[in-house]
Amino acid sequence: MIRINCPWCGERNMVEFTYGGDAINKYPGLSEETTAEQYFEFSYLRDNPCGPHLEYWHHVNGCRQWVKVKRDTLTHEVLATGPADALLGGEKE
Amino acid sequence: MQNAVNGAHQIMNRYSALEVLKGGLTGQKNWERVWRAPEPKREYDAIIIGGGGHGLATAYYLAKVHGMTNIAVCEKGWVGGGNIGRNTTIIRSNYMLEDNANFYEKGMQLWEEMAQELNYNVMFSQRGIINVAHSDAQMDSFARRGNAMRLNDIDAELLTREQVKELLPMLDYSSKARFPVYGGLQQPRAGTARHDAVAWGYARAADMRGVDILQNCEVTGFDIKDGQVQGLQTSRGVIKSKKVGIAVAGNTSRICAMAGFNRLPMESHKLQAMVSEPIKPFINTVCTFGAGHFYVSQSDKGGLVFGGDLDGYNSYAQRGNLPAVNHVLQSGMALMPSIGRLRLLRHWAGVMDMSMDGSPIMGTTQVKGLYLNAGWCYGGFKAIPAVGFCFAHTIAQNRPHELNENFTLNRFEKGYLLDEKGMGPVPGLH
Numbered sequence: 001m002i003r004i005n006c007p008w009c010g011e012r013n014m015v016e017f018t019y020g021g022d023a024i025n026k027y028p029g030l031s032e033e034t035t036a037e038q039y040f041e042f043s044y045l046r047d048n049p050c051g052p053h054l055e056y057w058h059h060v061n062g063c064r065q066w067v068k069v070k071r072d073t074l075t076h077e078v079l080a081t082g083p084a085d086a087l088l089g090g091e092k093e
Numbered sequence: 094m095q096n097a098v099n100g101a102h103q104i105m106n107r108y109s110a111l112e113v114l115k116g117g118l119t120g121q122k123n124w125e126r127v128w129r130a131p132e133p134k135r136e137y138d139a140i141i142i143g144g145g146g147h148g149l150a151t152a153y154y155l156a157k158v159h160g161m162t163n164i165a166v167c168e169k170g171w172v173g174g175g176n177i178g179r180n181t182t183i184i185r186s187n188y189m190l191e192d193n194a195n196f197y198e199k200g201m202q203l204w205e206e207m208a209q210e211l212n213y214n215v216m217f218s219q220r221g222i223i224n225v226a227h228s229d230a231q232m233d234s235f236a237r238r239g240n241a242m243r244l245n246d247i248d249a250e251l252l253t254r255e256q257v258k259e260l261l262p263m264l265d266y267s268s269k270a271r272f273p274v275y276g277g278l279q280q281p282r283a284g285t286a287r288h289d290a291v292a293w294g295y296a297r298a299a300d301m302r303g304v305d306i307l308q309n310c311e312v313t314g315f316d317i318k319d320g321q322v323q324g325l326q327t328s329r330g331v332i333k334s335k336k337v338g339i340a341v342a343g344n345t346s347r348i349c350a351m352a353g354f355n356r357l358p359m360e361s362h363k364l365q366a367m368v369s370e371p372i373k374p375f376i377n378t379v380c381t382f383g384a385g386h387f388y389v390s391q392s393d394k395g396g397l398v399f400g401g402d403l404d405g406y407n408s409y410a411q412r413g414n415l416p417a418v419n420h421v422l423q424s425g426m427a428l429m430p431s432i433g434r435l436r437l438l439r440h441w442a443g444v445m446d447m448s449m450d451g452s453p454i455m456g457t458t459q460v461k462g463l464y465l466n467a468g469w470c471y472g473g474f475k476a477i478p479a480v481g482f483c484f485a486h487t488i489a490q491n492r493p494h495e496l497n498e499n500f501t502l503n504r505f506e507k508g509y510l511l512d513e514k515g516m517g518p519v520p521g522l523h
Contacts, residue, residue, distance in 0.1 A: 021519070044358040047355065050347055053407055073410070090404050
């Protein structure tokens with residue numbers, strides 16, 4: 001069972017959360033310089049590492065805040081958590 | 094060539110009634126190895142990475158159809174130790190989009206003749222599959238899917254509530270049912286097979302045609318020069334080859350990273366399955382419950398084999414978490430309350446490539462001589478013979494077979510998605 005340390009509520013069981021997916025990719029934004037290529041990469045391409053992975057979890061059955069989690073995809077160990085805009089290391093520019 | 098001829102002779106005789114009787118009278122001690130354990134050669138005409146169902150079937154068809162017998166299968170563990178031993182063995186071709194429907198239907202036809210083809214009892218049982226419907230809207234969508242299947246010459250029957258009740262009497266038909274049964278969609282030719290036998294059957298048949306199956310041979314790197322693959326670095330040394338096929342479901346991103354393209358349109362997720370204690374014959378078809386993510390069939394040993402949804406987060410661990418088990422069993426209880434007293438015997442998980450549109454990727458890559466077969470999502474087991482047939486064609490001819498020509502890696506960029514349900518780019522929603 002994975003337990004996630006919510007920055008607002010403390011350590012909670014994973015069943016209180018839903019998975020929000022990859023947090024390595026950076027949303028390309030809506031400026032006029034943004035290209036279709038950037039959206040393709042953001043929408044479709046994944047690092048998919050075996051090891052530490054950055055991801056979002058939504059504390060939907062708790063405080064309803066989005067949490068950024070660094071978790072090992074092989075051992076399921078949660079290595080770090082923070083608010084959704086936290087930099088946990090490994091984010092793409 | 095001499096070996097191949099002898100090999101064909103052995104295929105005919107190895108498990109005759111007489112041989113089995115002889116084996117029994119001599120304490121089962123004198124059976125030969127079913128496939129060789131060769132040392133890697135320095136160079137092969139083609140190497141397949143991954144000794145699972147897909148890799149072994151590909152090697153078999155390369156040897157059988159394309160006459161390539163100087164080939165090897167590199168397996169990091171043992172044959173059949175990956176997802177082919179971790180699935181729920183269901184075989185069906187009830188797809189809607191033409192590319193998927195034609196591909197899986199080819200697979201279904203190959204399943205129907207596999208035991209004869211390999212001279213190995215793969216216990217293919219065409220017991221049919223019934224997708225149960227729980228609303229008018231779901232009946233409409235099943236009618237649409239069934240019609241799409243029939244237009245592709247695939248068998249499909251839309252069942253009324255009464256017909257479902259006759260075939261699946263154990264469902265909850267009471268007025269208190271959480272999801273009342275409205276009817277169902279049946280594919281009578283669907284079924285199940287014995288998963289290990291499929292791996293062993295293909296391994297034996299490929300070996301007899303001269304394919305080297307290299308177990309405990311983990312790929313650690315690629316040798317690529319001027320955009321052309323030259324060979325592999327493995328835990329058993331450097332092996333040269335100008336053609337390399339990747340069939341490593343779940344670990345595709347890791348292997349592809351070694352070849353220099355690590356960002357792929359897929360994520361690795363785990364899917365669990367579980368089996369109950371053995372019971373008397375209870376259900377003689379495959380039943381799926383789309384409203385609650387649950388499906389069930391009964392194995393020949395008598396255990397009910399359950400499956401459900403993904404655990405939901407990226408994972409390379411071949412083990413599941415309890416919330417998904419809970420969810421599957423709660424769904425099962427809602428559909429067939431009579432299983433409530435059963436004890437669960439085992440549960441396990443397989444790591445799968447979840448592609449961004451729910452459909453597979455098979456074809457050439459930007460590296461010459463490197464071929465990719467990946468992204469099989471929930472469909473890997475039933476795809477085995479068709480993958481072997483088409484991937485062998487892709488490798489031997491250096492271009493896709495017409496059945497897999499739209500399973501390209503660049504379709505995501507071009508917008509030619511094969512998204513059966515129109516779910517969008519979220520792996521796991523398909």
